[in-house]
Amino acid sequence: MREVAQKKKDTVASLVSALVENPVIAITRVDGIPAPQIQMMRKKLRGKVDLVVSKNRLINIALKEASAKRKGIDKLAEVVDGQTAIATASINPFKLFKEMESTKTSAPAKGGEMAPSDIIVKAGDTPFKPGPIVADLQKAGIPVAIEGGKVVIKVEKVLVKEGEKISKDVANALTRLEIFPLEVGLDVRGAYEDGLFYDRSVLAIDEEAYLTDLHKAATQSLNLAVFMAYPSSKTIPLLLIKANTEAMNLAMNANIPTEKTIKLLIQKANAQAASLASKVPEAPEEEPEEEEPKEPEEKKKPEEKKEEDQGEQKEEVKEKENDKEADSGDG
Structure with missing residues (x-):
């Protein structure tokens, strides 16, 4: 009995040392993660994060003792629940959260788990041929039929709503359909650095947003x-x-x-x-004056025209004679 008590004291002392000496501390849930998988996660995080799994009662005692040296670290006791591990690191809490989230993978349900979100089966073909699988899927509440020699899901359906328990029949049907509704990995519930406590809701920021x-x-x-x-x-x-x-x-x-x-x-x-020119109307073009039509000359008779020609010839002869007389007088 004394050996057990001493072992617990040693464990608490080791936890207190880790809580005091590392700048960033996180409380992490490890529920449902098989031991071999935890070992693989530790290997992946090596050099960045150290992980110590312990009993919740011992972790709470260590947090209380460590608060004497690090003010506010006992605030982490509020998120100690389920199967818990203490993560210690030198990177800031947000980077630590991101590193821990990277360990998460999809996992099949076994029955009895709570659905983390609505579990939906979509309509369409399945790889199955007619057989006992039809009864198994129908038993899980999946609407199936046989078409063209294949098992077909007729309509999309929500099998389990978020927060509801997954039955064993549904878990088996989902596994057969290769639908893995659970997420297994290190789940950070809260972190501490420099006297400040960071809840999961604060750490889980949408980087793109x-x-x-x-x-x-x-x-x-x-x-x-x-x-x-x-x-x-x-x-x-x-x-x-x-x-x-x-x-x-x-x-x-x-x-x-x-x-x-x-x-x-x-x-x-x-x-x-x-712009001004386009708004001024153009002056109308002046129309040419019309000439008054001349009265047509009356055509003279041949006799009258002949007499006129003879008269003109006599006048010319007379003018020449006058010119000669004038020249002789001057001489």
Whole structure:
């Protein structure tokens, strides 16, 4: 009896030493993990995390004793439940949580376990030929039929809802269908570092969502700083661009000619002139004046025309005679 008591004291002393000497401590559940698999997980985590499995009562005693040297570490006693192990590490609690989560794998149900989430069988073909399997699946509540020489699941169905117990018949049917509803691995329930306790809900962050929120916050803060004209190494280039743009807009609106605005002002003037011209109606073309029609000359008779020609010839002869007389008088 004394040997048992001493062994427990030694175990508690060893646990206290681990709790005090390591910067990060986590309480981990190891329920349902076979011993060989735990050994494999320890091997995978070697150099990053050390794992010590012990009885919950001894762990609680060690936490209480360690709290005398590390304030707040006894807060971990709140998450000591089920089959428990203490994980010690030098990496921060969030990295530790991620390392422990990486050990988790899907596992078949044996019956009697609680469903971690809704267990659903989808409609479609199965690899089974008609036989006793049909009765086994129907016994588990799976709607099956035989089509084309194969066993077919007719409709999608929720076999077990989250939090409900998985029956042995359902467990056997799920295993036959290669549906493994359980997740086996090291389950961190809480962690401690530098006087702070981190619950699982805090540690289980969505990294992608966190990075998206961080990027959004950075963008919004930069926009606010530029809007307020707050100078910094990040905002000064943006503030200079903003100031230059606003100065150009002011110069253009006020029609101030400069080396940079003159070309733009000419383009602006051309555009305004073209816009104005498109709104002014075109003047109608003047129609040419119509000439008054001339009255057609009356055709003269041949006799009248002959007399006119003779008269013109007599006048020409007379003019020549007059010219000769004038020349002789001058002589």
